[in-house]
Amino acid sequence: xxxxxxxxxxxxxxxxxxxxxxxxxxxxxxxxxxxxxxxxxxxxxxxxxxxxxxxxxxxxxxxxxxxxxxxxxxxxxxxxxxxxxxxxxxxxxxxxxxxxxxxxxxxxxxxxxxxxxxxxxxxxxxxxxxxxxxxxxxxxxxxxxxxxxxxxxxxxxxxxxxxxxxxxxxxxxxxxxxxxxxxxxxxxxxxxxxxxxxxxxxxxxxxxxxxxxxxxxxxxxxxxxxxxxxxxxxxxxxxxxxxxxxxxxxxxxxxxxxxxxxxxxxxxxxxxxxxxxxxxxxxxxxxxxxxxxxxxxxxxxxxxxxxxxxxxxxxxxxxxxxxxxxxxxxxxxxxxxxxxxxxxxxxxxxxxxxxxxxxxxxxxxxxxxxxxxxxxxxxxxxxxxxxxxxxxxxxxxxxxxxxxxxxxxxxxxxxxxxxxxxxxxxxxxxxxxxxxxxxxxxxxxxxxxxxxx
Amino acid sequence: xxxxxxxxxxxxxxxxxxxxxxxxxxxxxxxxxxxxxxxxxxxxxxxxxxxxxxxxxxxxxxxxxxxxxxxxxxxxxxxxxxxxxxxxxxxxxxxxxxxxxxxxxxxxxxxxxxxxxxxxxxxxxxxxxxxxxxxxxxxxxxxxxxxxxxxxxxxxxxxxxxxxxxxxxxxxxxxxxxxxxxxxxxxxxxxxxxxxxxxxxxxxxxxxxxxxxxxxxxxxxxxxxxxxxxxxxxxxxxxxxxxxxxxxxxxxxxxxxxxxxxxxxxxxxxxxxxxxxxxxxxxxxxxxxxxxxxxxxxxxxxxxxxxxxxxxxxxxxxxxxxxxxxxxxxxxxxxxxxxxxxxxxxxxxxxxxxxxxxxxxxxxxxxxxxxxxxxxxxxxxxxxxxxxxxxxxxxxxxxxxxxxxxxxxxxxxxxxxxxxxxxxxxxxxxxxxxxxxxxxxxxxxxxxxxxxx
Numbered sequence: 001x002x003x004x005x006x007x008x009x010x011x012x013x014x015x016x017x018x019x020x021x022x023x024x025x026x027x028x029x030x031x032x033x034x035x036x037x038x039x040x041x042x043x044x045x046x047x048x049x050x051x052x053x054x055x056x057x058x059x060x061x062x063x064x065x066x067x068x069x070x071x072x073x074x075x076x077x078x079x080x081x082x083x084x085x086x087x088x089x090x091x092x093x094x095x096x097x098x099x100x101x102x103x104x105x106x107x108x109x110x111x112x113x114x115x116x117x118x119x120x121x122x123x124x125x126x127x128x129x130x131x132x133x134x135x136x137x138x139x140x141x142x143x144x145x146x147x148x149x150x151x152x153x154x155x156x157x158x159x160x161x162x163x164x165x166x167x168x169x170x171x172x173x174x175x176x177x178x179x180x181x182x183x184x185x186x187x188x189x190x191x192x193x194x195x196x197x198x199x200x201x202x203x204x205x206x207x208x209x210x211x212x213x214x215x216x217x218x219x220x221x222x223x224x225x226x227x228x229x230x231x232x233x234x235x236x237x238x239x240x241x242x243x244x245x246x247x248x249x250x251x252x253x254x255x256x257x258x259x260x261x262x263x264x265x266x267x268x269x270x271x272x273x274x275x276x277x278x279x280x281x282x283x284x285x286x287x288x289x290x291x292x293x294x295x296x297x298x299x300x301x302x303x304x305x306x307x308x309x310x311x312x313x314x315x316x317x318x319x320x321x322x323x324x325x326x327x328x329x330x331x332x333x334x335x336x337x338x339x340x341x342x343x344x345x346x347x348x349x350x351x352x353x354x355x356x357x358x359x360x361x362x363x364x365x366x367x368x369x370x371x372x373x374x375x376x377x378x379x380x381x382x383x384x385x386x387x388x389x390x391x392x393x394x395x396x397x398x399x400x401x402x403x404x405x406x407x408x409x410x411x412x413x414x415x416x417x418x419x420x421x422x423x424x425x426x427x428x429x430x431x432x433x434x435x436x437x438x439x440x441x442x443x444x445x446x447x448x449x450x451x452x453x
Numbered sequence: 454x455x456x457x458x459x460x461x462x463x464x465x466x467x468x469x470x471x472x473x474x475x476x477x478x479x480x481x482x483x484x485x486x487x488x489x490x491x492x493x494x495x496x497x498x499x500x501x502x503x504x505x506x507x508x509x510x511x512x513x514x515x516x517x518x519x520x521x522x523x524x525x526x527x528x529x530x531x532x533x534x535x536x537x538x539x540x541x542x543x544x545x546x547x548x549x550x551x552x553x554x555x556x557x558x559x560x561x562x563x564x565x566x567x568x569x570x571x572x573x574x575x576x577x578x579x580x581x582x583x584x585x586x587x588x589x590x591x592x593x594x595x596x597x598x599x600x601x602x603x604x605x606x607x608x609x610x611x612x613x614x615x616x617x618x619x620x621x622x623x624x625x626x627x628x629x630x631x632x633x634x635x636x637x638x639x640x641x642x643x644x645x646x647x648x649x650x651x652x653x654x655x656x657x658x659x660x661x662x663x664x665x666x667x668x669x670x671x672x673x674x675x676x677x678x679x680x681x682x683x684x685x686x687x688x689x690x691x692x693x694x695x696x697x698x699x700x701x702x703x704x705x706x707x708x709x710x711x712x713x714x715x716x717x718x719x720x721x722x723x724x725x726x727x728x729x730x731x732x733x734x735x736x737x738x739x740x741x742x743x744x745x746x747x748x749x750x751x752x753x754x755x756x757x758x759x760x761x762x763x764x765x766x767x768x769x770x771x772x773x774x775x776x777x778x779x780x781x782x783x784x785x786x787x788x789x790x791x792x793x794x795x796x797x798x799x800x801x802x803x804x805x806x807x808x809x810x811x812x813x814x815x816x817x818x819x820x821x822x823x824x825x826x827x828x829x830x831x832x833x834x835x836x837x838x839x840x841x842x843x844x845x846x847x848x849x850x851x852x853x854x855x856x857x858x859x860x861x862x863x864x865x866x867x868x869x870x871x872x873x874x875x876x877x878x879x880x881x882x883x884x885x886x887x888x889x890x891x892x893x894x895x896x897x898x899x900x901x902x903x904x905x906x
Contacts, residue, residue, distance in 0.1 A: 411865055
């Protein structure tokens with residue numbers, strides 16, 4: 001009997017987590033991975049720090065190379081793009097991007113782990129030298145080389161999401177360049193409520209980043225083929241380097257052409273076992289939708305943590321196991337020089353849209369005991385269902401040491417805890433780490449009193 | 454009608470939390486607090502950092518002074534010791550330690566918040582100059598003065614619990630003195646399992662603290678009335694300063710003489726509302742027992758976090774409200790120079806004694822993404838009930854940035870989460886904060902695989 005054959009499309013977080021997991025659990029599977037780029041399993045999240053000069057070598061961002069996967073008995077073909085998919089005959093068409101050959105590859109099970117595509121608006125000048133995206137290691141290395149060779153002085157970052165903020169930090173705090181950040185929305189970090197987003201804007205300005213909110217990219221000014229500025233609807237910003245961090249959309253062109261079901265934001269529809277509704281086809285990572293544990297509805301989030309977990313679950317199931325990924329909360333954290341911002345669960349706007357009655361509480365506290373050196377301010381916001389008090393969201397903005405506390409909120413949401421439960425939590429305390437009432441609990445106390453009103 | 458009159462014995466964390474809470478909720482109560490010492494509401498946990506020279510002034514450790522409480526309408530008498538209690542007539546006898554006067558004070562409700570007494574073994578020389586305890590702000594200030602005036606060079610710390618470790622850190626890392634630590638048990642930080650305790654011992658030795666385990670204090674060598682050394686059962690250690698950190702016992706002499714019910718370790722028996730079985734008498738803080746949320750049994754723990762929470766609940770109930778303190782987990786964290794240690798819930802030994810079948814998993818991981826500057830090693834141990842996988846304990850030892858993660862474990866225990874739930878948690882990630890799988894989740898994955906064996 002021929003071996004069961006699994007084909008994985010995409011060789012990064014989700015795809016390689018799945019392949020490794022399946023390999024570990026079933027030595028008899030044949031596992032073939034096709035990856036369009038030259039790398040496997042790298043930390044896309046590390047690119048801002050590579051660009052900042054904090055990572056000694058780009059290879060440090062690669063968790064495992066194609067060779068290492070091959071040693072595990074996983075057939076990895078890099079620079080191979082899957083261009084077509086026929087679910088009825090269970091075959092994919094593969095394009096060898098180096099050799100130029102096109103071939104068909106049969107599968108028993110197919111995992112789509114194609115990731116997400118960065119948005120790149122078709123404005124004039126967008127393809128000029130000096131304009132970079134940072135979604136792949138290849139693009140990160142190209143940006144690093146540009147920075148080291150061209151020594152730019154004025155950087156414009158377009159987009160105020162996580163990547164945009166981290167890139168702005170990299171050039172401002174670590175490279176000492178003049179950084180302007182352009183964001184179309186009235187706030188950066190749109191995954192925060194406006195009041196908390198305003199604190200991030202304040203932090204950006206305080207560290208010296210020039211912030212242009214409610215301005216839309218209209219084009220890149222080009223001279224001699226090189227970017228020399230960014231034109232918004234309100235002004236022209238000088239720039240000898242432009243970095244785009246405009247967010248991503250699920251990369252599901254292949255799936256769409258094959259007639260697979262697409263859901264939120266065009267992401268692949270998968271169940272909690274990572275199965276699509278189409279026989280033999282699975283999906284995981286940034287290309288797939290997942291389940292929001294706070295809203296109890298499908299949603300899409302492009303984060304490495306979630307991609308890794310989805311990949312692991314897909315891998316277990318591909319190997320005949322039975323694993324379930326219950327869902328996520330969009331928990332995220334971001335460092336901006338000495339400041340930190342984090343969030344989990346739902347926003348005010350989302351709660352209202354869902355028709356969930358809610359109460360929110362926001363407090364300011366110290367990151368450590370007030371008398372301990374390095375103590376700084378942090379703001380915690382908690383959102384809870386009314387009248388139950390069940391925690392549904394949390395946001396933190398503050399000084400170094402503040403933000404990782406979001407994990408307590410994420411754990412509380414997962415556990416169905418209420419504001420009262422948070423107040424009662426036995427969290428750790430010593431003066432170098434926290435005030436005696438952890439700031440999350442101070443927020444919970446405020447929330448509790450508001451819930452009683 | 455006369456005002457209802459509440460008497461509080463003890464003016465620190467639990468007592469003043471209760472008094473403040475009751476005052477806020479009921480403006481008509483008469484609230485009288487008697488405190489033996491000169492201070493109210495100070496951070497005993499801050500004393501090691503005061504001694505280290507990190508706190509600019511001892512007054513910084515005082516959260517609120519007697520005057521501030523008086524402004525809130527709370528009658529605070531410092532240097533007043535309650536020496537007797539008659540539950541049948543609802544009266545206490547108070548000794549004015551300054552004026553010398555003895556008087557009786559009636560109460561409608563009495564809150565005992567007498568704290569804990571540091572152990573001070575009656576060995577030769579224990580009362581010599583240069584031997585210090587650090588349980589009160591008065592003793593902390595005396596130690597600070599001694600250090601600044603006498604400039605000791607060789608310090609012996611007796612006792613390897615939290616306070617002992619923090620005092621050893623203070624003199625080693627911040628004052629640059631030669632520090633020896635003597636501990637009777639085979640490990641420091643007895644609230645950890647031996648394997649994790651060994652990592653703390655290793656950390657202490659690495660930062661240059663001389664560690665003498667399984668050695669018992671026999672006496673203090675005295676010359677001209679001053680301590681010059683510490684004698685253990687195995688050696689004589691030179692010392693021009695000796696600090697005792699031998700742990701505490703609940704301070705319940707007064708309660709005992711009045712015939713109140715005493716429980717674990719001689720702590721006051723209270724229910725979840727902080728009521729003792731004796732009518733009109735309540736207890737909170739280090740003098741009272743509480744409920745262990747992991748073992749589901751009464752236990753005693755002397756920690757500021759728990760004392761504050763018990764005090765708050767007592768205060769709400771004293772004011773006629775209805776609050777419950779569900780219990781604690783003994784969650785604690787400790788900094789030793791660049792190292793950190795933390796714990797929550799039950800130990801291996803306790804699980805075995807309770808007859809709970811358990812599985813433990815220990816892993817090493819990086820505090821941040823491996824390529825991010827400042828990333829260091831940390832060890833996470835998780836203990837779970839078998840076969841349910843319900844998390845019942847956690848311990849962390851590692852480099853700066855490691856230990857506050859214990860809060861996720863404490864929250865998970867509170868929420869009844871299992872190893873599988875921990876694996877699925879949506880915790881925050883960015884390279885400066887964590888690897889993509891948080892170390893707690895890596896431990897949960899290991900635990901999960903061991904639970905399946």
